[in-house]
Amino acid sequence: MREKTLRTVVAFHTTTDALAVETYCAAHGVPGRLIPLPTIISAGCGMCWSAPDAARSAVDEAVRSAGVDPAGVYQMLLS
Amino acid sequence: MIYLDNAATTLRKPPQVGQAMLDALQTLGNSSRGTHAGALDAAHTIYGARVKLAQFFHCARPDHVVFTSNITESLNIALCGLLRPGDHALSTDLEHNSVLRPLYRLSAERGVAVDFVPADRQGCIDYDDFERLMRPNTKLVVCTHASNLTGNLVDINRISAIAHAHGALLVLDAAQTAGTRDVDMEALGVDVLCFTGHKGLMGPQGTGGMCIREGVEIAPFKVGGTGVQTYSVTQPEQYPTRLEAGTLNGHGIAGLSAAIDYLNEIGAEAVEARELALTRRFYEAVRMIPGITVYGDFSGAHAGIVALNIRDCDSGEISDALSEDYGIATRPGAHCAPRLHEALGTKAQGAVRFSFSWFTTEAEVDAAADALRELAQA
Structure with missing residues (x-):
């Protein structure tokens, strides 16, 4: 397994919201990528934005600027 | 021929439409089903198409662009999702069966009252009839932008003004104008714009959709898999997922997206x-x-x-x-x-x-x- 690091994880209500945040982050150099939703957040499926925890404030700003109401924002260890 | x-x-499509579909057939996974490269390619393709369509039709929010298989499905979703027992709907004699049959069914099954603005021997309507036929319980007006039989255009600004003055919504059937006229839902005062992809937009058959004004709440017509909120027993509330149960036509949407690019190029x-x-x-x-x-x-x-x-x-x-x-x-x-x-x-x-x-x-x-x-x- 890959080594776990502290990540900021944003969960979404819809895939469209996830893509809106991804698009904003790509355009503004905010680090991170879309990953499957960790089961510790929800047992359902879906995708979330995972970024280095150091980028937390930039990610929060990206979510706001993309006009997205997130399902949740978490800090957790992920591989 | x-x-x-x-x-x-x-029948004749811009060549990039077919190429985009072929590329999609060979590369796309299923949008919203995982985050591997194929799934994300599909998600990006569909999201990109939403953004383009929102701009094309002046819909304020890309997440209020809903994909369907054709405009008949769009109109069924809009009418069945908005009209309830005791409501009144107003339409016209110009309509296609994609509007008429859902209204007839809602009348028979839900007791929705329906009136039609009559057309004359030239296929023209008298706009004063809209005012005359509005009722206190009129929930919506649904009408075509252009007759699919005569080609007569309808003055949508005039109808939306009457509908909104009475607190009713305007649902527009843009089957014959999307792609061939500037269909600006904001300027026209449209609350729900229904379109098909395979006519004037010059995309593939099996594509269509609706653009919904923020604040208009449409109940789901179908429910099922969405790739999100799996353990919820009800359909997600958020647009567009609320109205998009099941796998989307990603290959077709890729073609539609290329068609929109083409239309944007020529204007x-x-x-x-x-x-x-x-x-x-x-x-x-x-x-x-x-x-x-x-x-x-x-x-x-x-x-x-x-x-x-x-x-x-x-x-x-x-x-x-x-x-x-x-x-x-x-x-x-x-x-x-x-x-x-x-x-x-x-x-x-x-x-x-x-x-x-x-x-x-x-x-x-x-x-x-x-x-x-x-x-x-x-």
Whole structure:
């Protein structure tokens, strides 16, 4: 397994919201990528934005600027 | 073949539409089902199309662009998701069965009251009738932007003003105008815009959708898998997922997205001007031919449609002769517009419909007029 690091994880209500945040982050150099939703957040499926925890404030700003109401924002260890 | 049945579907598409679909067939996974490269490619393709369509139709929010399989599905979702027992809906005689049948069913099954603004023998409506037929419980007005039979355009600004003054929503059927007119839902005052991808937008069949104004709440027509909120026993509340159960037509949406790129390159004004010029050219060439009756009002702007008959000849026979003897594709019969045929007095005969597209040439229009001249003399 890959080594776990502290990540900021944003969960979404819809895939469209996830893509809106991804698009904003790509355009503004905010680090991170879309990953499957960790089961510790929800047992359902879906995708979330995972970024280095150091980028937390930039990610929060990206979510706001993309006009997205997130399902949740978490800090957790992920591989 | 001279293809003049573009109101049914555009046969000639921009070449990049087919290429985009082929690429999609070979690369796309299923959007919203995982985050591997194929799934994300699909998600990016579909999201990109949402953004483009939102801009194209002036929908404030890309997440309020919902994909469907065609405009009939869009209209069913809108009408069944908005109308409840005790509501009243107002529509017109110009409508296609994609509007009429959902309304008839809602009337029979939910007790929704329905009225229709009548059309005259030219297929025109009196806008004062909207005011006259509004009721305190009118939930929505649903109407076409242009008749699929006569091509008459409808003054949507005027209707939306009346609907909104009475607290009702306006649901627009843009089947015959999306892609061939500037359909700006904000400027027109449209609350729910329903469109199909395979006509004027020149995308593939199996694509369509709706643009929903923020604040308009439509109950889901179908429920099921969405790739999110799996353990919720109800459909997610958020648009577009609320109305998009099941796998989307990612391959088709890729083609539609390429078609929107093409339309943005040439510009809506250019498409509108070309189709209007072709329509006017054909109308002027055939209207004075002895024995031909043209239906509709050509005094002003018009969709790219001309419907006509030769004396009392069966429209199917004329259309078949055009196809077999001249290689010209047209649409005879009733065009899924029963109320308008009754208004025009063409229920028994039907009509022969000629419809044009961006790719139609002047030579094709002239050949069709020449063929009609011969048939009318026979």
